[in-house]
Amino acid sequence: MAPTPKPQTSGQPLDVQRIRADFPILRQRVHGDRPLVYLDNAATSQKPQAVIDALTTYYTEYNANVHRALHYLGERATAGYEAVRGIIARFIGAPEDGVVIFTRGTTESINLVARTWGPDQVQAGDTIIATGMEHHSNLVPWQMLCQERGAKLKLVPVNDDGTLDLTAYTEYLTDRTRLVAVTHVSNVLGTVNPVREMAQRAHAVGARVLVDAAQSVPYMPVNVADLEADFFVFSGHKCGGPTGAGVCWARRELAEAMPPFMGGGEMIERVHDDHATWAEVPYKFEAGTPSIADVIALGAALEYLEGIGMEAIHAYEQKLTAYAIGALARLPGVRVFGKAPERGGAVSFDVAGLHPHDLSQYVDQQGIAIRAGHLCAQPLMRRLGVPAVSRASLAYYNTTGEIDALVAAIGKAQHFFGHG
Amino acid sequence: MDDLDQLYQDLILDHYKQPRHRQALADKDVSAEAENPLCGDQLRLAVEVDGNCVRSIRHDGKGCAISQASASMMSETLTGKPVAEVRALLGDFIAAMRDEREFDSAWPDEWLALQGVKKFPLRVKCATLAWHALNRALDKQGSS
């Protein structure tokens, strides 16, 4: 499938006030007329009007099932849905020899690979390598697969600065390594991992590489061809799209050799009384009626990001992240996690004597949404030596003023809980 | 009082900052553990039952102000009571936190102070963590 040409971007630094105007939710005031400060973008992003409009237009103008309806609405829905594969391929710089499979999100994409590619390719005594900073969704499916197959799961240790221990990684790689599953950008530490270098080393021993790009696709320009990934997975809802639509990009030869994920409609070629043959890729993996509206709106979300330009978004977020880390680290008793030289906008921290849950509840009452907890990364929490952290995660529509508001609220919380 | 002050009433903050019956427990004394995966609260209880009476409740662990204060308040108000009564009260309190019954104005101030947590449904688990753990500890004592 030929990628659709990329729209022109201005190449200008982004104008945050103009961008904020595209997000109706950000105009809201909460908890007694306080402006909403949304700093939980790593959990899910807010949606620009263009995405909301895409959903509304679909439901008001061309709602129909895809691939089966031979009528006007069905053809329009199918065309809209299928066009998004090209938008995605272009957005992630996918090489020609791959397929875009629609899923519900990162978690489903990883489970798809673990359950279809995994059982054939992973035998007793083989190893899968993941890392000590994976989200549970890029860890638990591999634990399950390894347990089923009698294979070993090894986690690359995390250094004190939040980078991966690449010496250990290289030692773990053997000709029994079947897969390396690594997050591109950590949702806790922000670390941008050297995926290309890791993939090259993995390929040198014949292993495949799955990149969890849930946090990188919304944050920086990505190029699957450069990264040399075999599987590249992400969630639309973290990129401005609706929940319910995500992506599993896979190399075509791997996808073709994989059995279907679920059985049902859409994924078949021919159904006999007692058996069936499978549709070609990617349809083999898309049983049942998909999230049509959500996929179409994901296309609108990626086009919206392209309109701003991922380079501009990345540059802006880097500045904002540095500002946030500086401001938080200056607060007494605050420890910021993740000091990797290259890092994304997830800023996790700990406030001495103040439990993250109390902190997030307190700042919420000031209108500020941050996240508290283990962030679906319990092994990493153990490595950091904390039961939970607080996390502010930034997006291109956040401002330095919002970070100042967070810092002021943390100061007040320290006072309130008697540690200020 | 705004919602936040209701959630973190002075009495709760007092128990959080100066927890009663809190003490580092030896592993062998621990009779129940509880974890709230949502916020990473971890709580351990050491319960001693003497005949029909809950003679002592001690706790340690890490957690948010609500979970820690609640453990302290529970230990303070239930120590010394007969097991059967403690069981009934645990059930009543948990039911009240889940909005399945009214808070009883005759209950100790500490319990009433925790009412404010009901406004924050995600935190109800924090407030009842110790209470569920005590229930389990008593189950174990009953069966051994």
Ligand SMILES: Cc1ncc(COP(=O)(O)O)c(C=O)c1O
């Ligand atoms: C790095 C990473 N991987 C995977 C996930 C899971 O994404 P989802 O819940 O959309 O499947 C997340 C999001 O929480 C994430 O941050």
